[in-house]
Amino acid sequence: MLIDSTALPPDHVVRTDVCIVGAGPGGLSVAARLAGSALGVVVLDAGAEDPEQTPADVHTQIEGTNTGDAYPTVDFVRSQGLGGTAVQWLEAGQSFGVRLKRLEEQDFRRREWLPHSGWPFERAELDPFYDRAEDAFAIGRFADDVTASSPESVRHPLAVGPLTAAEFRFARRWTLLDGQRAAFTGRSNVDVYTRATVTELDDSDTPGAVNRAHVRSAPGRGFTVEARWFVLAAGGIGNPHLLLLSNRTRPEGLGNEHDTVGRFFADHPAFNHVGVRLHDPQLVARLGEYDAADRGGVGILRALSVDADVLEREQLMHSWTNVHPRVSRRYLDTVDAAREVLSTLRERPLDAPAAALRRGGTIARGARAVFEAVRTGTRQHVIPSGWAQRPLSPRLFEPGVLTLASTYEQAPNPDSRITLGTTVDNLGQRQAHLDYRWSELDLRTARGTTELIGKALADAGIGELVMPTDHEYPDHAGTENSGHHPLGTTRMSTDPKQGVVDGDGRMHTVANVSIVGSSTFPTGGSANPTLTLVALAIRLGDHLRTRLA
Numbered sequence: 001m002l003i004d005s006t007a008l009p010p011d012h013v014v015r016t017d018v019c020i021v022g023a024g025p026g027g028l029s030v031a032a033r034l035a036g037s038a039l040g041v042v043v044l045d046a047g048a049e050d051p052e053q054t055p056a057d058v059h060t061q062i063e064g065t066n067t068g069d070a071y072p073t074v075d076f077v078r079s080q081g082l083g084g085t086a087v088q089w090l091e092a093g094q095s096f097g098v099r100l101k102r103l104e105e106q107d108f109r110r111r112e113w114l115p116h117s118g119w120p121f122e123r124a125e126l127d128p129f130y131d132r133a134e135d136a137f138a139i140g141r142f143a144d145d146v147t148a149s150s151p152e153s154v155r156h157p158l159a160v161g162p163l164t165a166a167e168f169r170f171a172r173r174w175t176l177l178d179g180q181r182a183a184f185t186g187r188s189n190v191d192v193y194t195r196a197t198v199t200e201l202d203d204s205d206t207p208g209a210v211n212r213a214h215v216r217s218a219p220g221r222g223f224t225v226e227a228r229w230f231v232l233a234a235g236g237i238g239n240p241h242l243l244l245l246s247n248r249t250r251p252e253g254l255g256n257e258h259d260t261v262g263r264f265f266a267d268h269p270a271f272n273h274v275g276v277r278l279h280d281p282q283l284v285a286r287l288g289e290y291d292a293a294d295r296g297g298v299g300i301l302r303a304l305s306v307d308a309d310v311l312e313r314e315q316l317m318h319s320w321t322n323v324h325p326r327v328s329r330r331y332l333d334t335v336d337a338a339r340e341v342l343s344t345l346r347e348r349p350l351d352a353p354a355a356a357l358r359r360g361g362t363i364a365r366g367a368r369a370v371f372e373a374v375r376t377g378t379r380q381h382v383i384p385s386g387w388a389q390r391p392l393s394p395r396l397f398e399p400g401v402l403t404l405a406s407t408y409e410q411a412p413n414p415d416s417r418i419t420l421g422t423t424v425d426n427l428g429q430r431q432a433h434l435d436y437r438w439s440e441l442d443l444r445t446a447r448g449t450t451e452l453i454g455k456a457l458a459d460a461g462i463g464e465l466v467m468p469t470d471h472e473y474p475d476h477a478g479t480e481n482s483g484h485h486p487l488g489t490t491r492m493s494t495d496p497k498q499g500v501v502d503g504d505g506r507m508h509t510v511a512n513v514s515i516v517g518s519s520t521f522p523t524g525g526s527a528n529p530t531l532t533l534v535a536l537a538i539r540l541g542d543h544l545r546t547r548l549a
């Protein structure tokens with residue numbers, strides 16, 4: 001049942017077996033697994049059933065401050081409401097929503113040269129759950145799991161030397177959520193409460209075990225949920241934030257005896273300023289598989305990755321590199337200029353005519369390129385898609401030049417962290433503060449991977465790198481162009497001093513709390529996180545069904 005918490009009587013108490021905080025892909029996957037069991041399940045989410053209806057003052061709960069290296073604002077990478085941040089998954093053209101891939105075997109192993117690397121288990125442990133997660137997303141099976149097949153057996157254009165063409169699949173934006181809702185429908189054991197912000201997990205009765213969650217539906221108005229087990233599924237920033245706010249019995253926050261909560265914040269920074277000038281411009285016509293396209297009902301594309309053995313030898317972390325024809329400068333300048341005029345119109349209408357005059361020339365010069373993008377239906381968000389399906393317009397793309405749009409894994413870094421800030425939200429609670437840090441290893445990976453790709457393409461006679469200007473190259477200021485994958489902040493470790501949860505996602509120092517989400521990832525690895533976190537959530541659902549039966 002879906003319940004709007006604002007309609008509950010004051011000081012209401014809900015009693016249940018399992019209380020899940022967060023109705024994103026992680027929390028709802030656990031709940032869907034428990035649907036139909038003998039366990040009572042309550043899911044609590046701060047946002048509304050229709051995320052668009054979440055009031056602006058509730059949005060202040062995901063805002064926060066941000067210092068350190070360049071990163072999007074902390075509310076940019078997460079959302080509230082039923083479906084969580086999944087509401088932001090693109091639905092470009094007709095088939096592309098969320099981009100998915102399994103992590104590789106190498107991602108789970110300890111890398112001697114990478115401090116804090118290594119998951120508590122091998123990938124084989126997750127494989128059966130990956131299968132079920134792929135079913136939940138309805139993406140079929142990955143045709144060539146790159147770790148299972150020798151790179152020699154997967155030869156695609158550009159997959160030369162140490163380069164492999166890894167397959168990514170796209171699920172439609174709502175497939176997962178629709179399936180989860182169908183699992184609850186008609187089941188009396190799962191209740192989902194919206195507009196329900198958990199402000200504290202309270203272990204004051206029996207320190208070391210949480211007895212109740214304090215929940216607010218509005219300032220000064222709230223209720224309590226008492227449960228046998230709690231699952232924290234509030235996202236990569238929300239998970240550490242709630243633990244730090246839960247400081248009734250310990251000022252450092254729940255489960256933070258070893259000062260690990262909130263540390264090791266990482267993402268998958270993205271960088272797309274490196275180009276390749278092709279020796280044969282006609283090669284572009286054979287690169288269609290690097291463009292996302294509907295293949296047998298599923299959106300699929302390939303991206304370049306570097307063979308794991310070579311990464312290990314060179315001591316570089318993982319990355320994946322999308323390849324597409326380089327979008328013309330004129331088009332990009334025009335879009336920038338139009339955006340600037342529109343935002344001036346919105347924010348300072350009196351200055352809009354001056355802005356239009358200043359930028360009008362650029363907009364006029366590139367108008368035909370924009371018209372071409374609209375006419376051909378070429379999407380320019382994040383990476384262009386649809387470019388391989390029709391002749392390339394030279395107004396829109398630079399002939400014979402490719403862009404390498406790379407996304408990198410980051411080194412686990414204890415100094416990169418979430419803490420409680422000094423600003424407050426609509427409930428008077430301290431907002432999250434992010435101090436994001438790039439490390440030397442991150443920069444080495446970005447530069448080293450670019451050099452490897454450049455050398456492989458040059459050796460194969462394909463083309464030469466077109467390097468970005470110093471201004472464009474990532475440096476200590478980093479890049480704001482992140483993968484929107486906050487991770488690592490309640491990391492898994494077998495050692496309670498090195499991590500917040502164990503290999504099952506259970507908190508080391510709190511008896512009855514599990515955490516699910518990318519915050520538990522020890523390292524970010526070679527893929528977007530959601531397939532892995534949904535696999536972990538299904539695995540946790542199985543555990544809870546058995547443990548609490």
Ligand SMILES: Cc1cc2nc3c(=O)[nH]c(=O)nc-3n(C[C@H](O)[C@H](O)[C@H](O)COP(=O)(O)OP(=O)(O)OC[C@H]3O[C@@H](n4cnc5c(N)ncnc54)[C@H](O)[C@@H]3O)c2cc1C
Nearest residue numbers: 022024025026046080084085099198234235238517528530
């Ligand atoms: C623009 C964008 C594009 C993305 N594209 C991809 C992609 O292509 N592939 C991919 O794998 N990943 C992608 N991601 C990341 C993906 O969305 C996340 O990995 C995923 O949503 C995380 O799921 P989650 O359930 O752990 O957390 P979330 O989806 O963030 O859900 C957390 C939920 O918890 C709720 N919550 C938080 N705190 C509280 C509290 N105290 N009380 C009650 N409720 C609370 C929030 O309201 C929210 O609904 C993208 C992200 C963005 C922003």
